Amino acid sequence: MDAITYKPIGVIRTPFTDVENMPVQPSGGTGIAGRVELNLELADGLKDVEGFSHLMLIYHFHLSKPYSLLVKPFLDDTVRGVFATRAPMRPNPIGVSVVKLTKIEGCILHVENVDILDGTPLLDIKPYVSDFNNVQDERSGWLTERTKKARMHRSDGRFR
Amino acid sequence: MDAITYKPIGVIRTPFTDVENMPVQPSGGTGIAGRVELNLELADGLKDVEGFSHLMLIYHFHLSKPYSLLVKPFLDDTVRGVFATRAPMRPNPIGVSVVKLTKIEGCILHVENVDILDGTPLLDIKPYVSDFNNVQDERSGWLTERTKKARMHRSDGRFR
Numbered sequence: 001m002d003a004i005t006y007k008p009i010g011v012i013r014t015p016f017t018d019v020e021n022m023p024v025q026p027s028g029g030t031g032i033a034g035r036v037e038l039n040l041e042l043a044d045g046l047k048d049v050e051g052f053s054h055l056m057l058i059y060h061f062h063l064s065k066p067y068s069l070l071v072k073p074f075l076d077d078t079v080r081g082v083f084a085t086r087a088p089m090r091p092n093p094i095g096v097s098v099v100k101l102t103k104i105e106g107c108i109l110h111v112e113n114v115d116i117l118d119g120t121p122l123l124d125i126k127p128y129v130s131d132f133n134n135v136q137d138e139r140s141g142w143l144t145e146r147t148k149k150a151r152m153h154r155s156d157g158r159f160r
Numbered sequence: 161m162d163a164i165t166y167k168p169i170g171v172i173r174t175p176f177t178d179v180e181n182m183p184v185q186p187s188g189g190t191g192i193a194g195r196v197e198l199n200l201e202l203a204d205g206l207k208d209v210e211g212f213s214h215l216m217l218i219y220h221f222h223l224s225k226p227y228s229l230l231v232k233p234f235l236d237d238t239v240r241g242v243f244a245t246r247a248p249m250r251p252n253p254i255g256v257s258v259v260k261l262t263k264i265e266g267c268i269l270h271v272e273n274v275d276i277l278d279g280t281p282l283l284d285i286k287p288y289v290s291d292f293n294n295v296q297d298e299r300s301g302w303l304t305e306r307t308k309k310a311r312m313h314r315s316d317g318r319f320r
Contacts, residue, residue: 006252044229047241051301069204081207083285092166092283125243141211
């Protein structure tokens with residue numbers, strides 16, 4: 001299959017300048033403020049975005065190491081398949097986070113609940129609508145007991 | 161900012177061979193079965209995936225038209241900013257759907273609730289864990305009254 005090329009549409013600014021000591025999931029980033037700086041020429045695409053309380057940011061893990069198919073996630077001491085984790089060293093290092101939108105000023109989106117590294121290239125913004133996920137009877141595999149811990153947990157240097 | 165290049169990790173197979181008459185959101189694809197064919201060399205990355213009831217598929221809208229910053233979504237007759245919609249003609253045509261995992265056989269993942277075109281290049285698979293989204297007091301802007309309709313709605317040819 002052919003390679004697919006994207007161009008960043010902006011950059012994500014956060015207090016996290018180092019992969020160590022970051023929230024390991026959005027729930028751990030609760031209340032932490034950041035901003036999304038959209039490229040100026042894309043401003044028209046933000047029409048109506050202010051009506052959504054939450055946005056899905058899709059971004060490139062620009063500092064991730066070459067990919068591993070088996071990883072030891074932050075929340076676990078067991079080696080897991082990379083597709084059963086959100087670890088950054090994926091075959092295509094794409095990250096997804098749901099953030100809270102607090103204000104839009106021109107091409108700057110002020111957001112909260114960021115678990116993203118400062119300077120991360122932004123690929124896409126989508127409205128977050130939980131109804132669209134259509135999830136019933138959710139099971140979270142190895143994460144079932146560990147999601148609560150994620151709120152408190154900070155990363156170590158393992159994915160540096 | 162530099163271009164980012166990804167390589168598809170597999171392909172998504174669904175009953176939808178034409179962009180017309182597709183579900184416009186995952187909730188409209190309820191019960192519709194498809195499969196994810198992961199590239200064989202990535203099989204190890206599927207360890208532990210079977211424990212999750214739902215997966216987030218990230219994929220490339222391979223048939224989408226050049227992007228528009230203002231689009232008329234399926235659920236509306238008003239022009240909206242593209243980042244306030246899930247329309248495919250985005251600056252980076254990346255799609256995200258949450259699907260139900262029913263069975264894994266080798267590198268084939270059998271899934272349900274697909275709203276994806278047959279032959280779509282797959283970029284990533286992530287476990288879906290609603291707790292990680294950390295969403296409270298959700299507001300869905302222009303979609304508030306329209307999410308219910310999405311369950312029933314099929315697409316027309318406008319994004320062909």
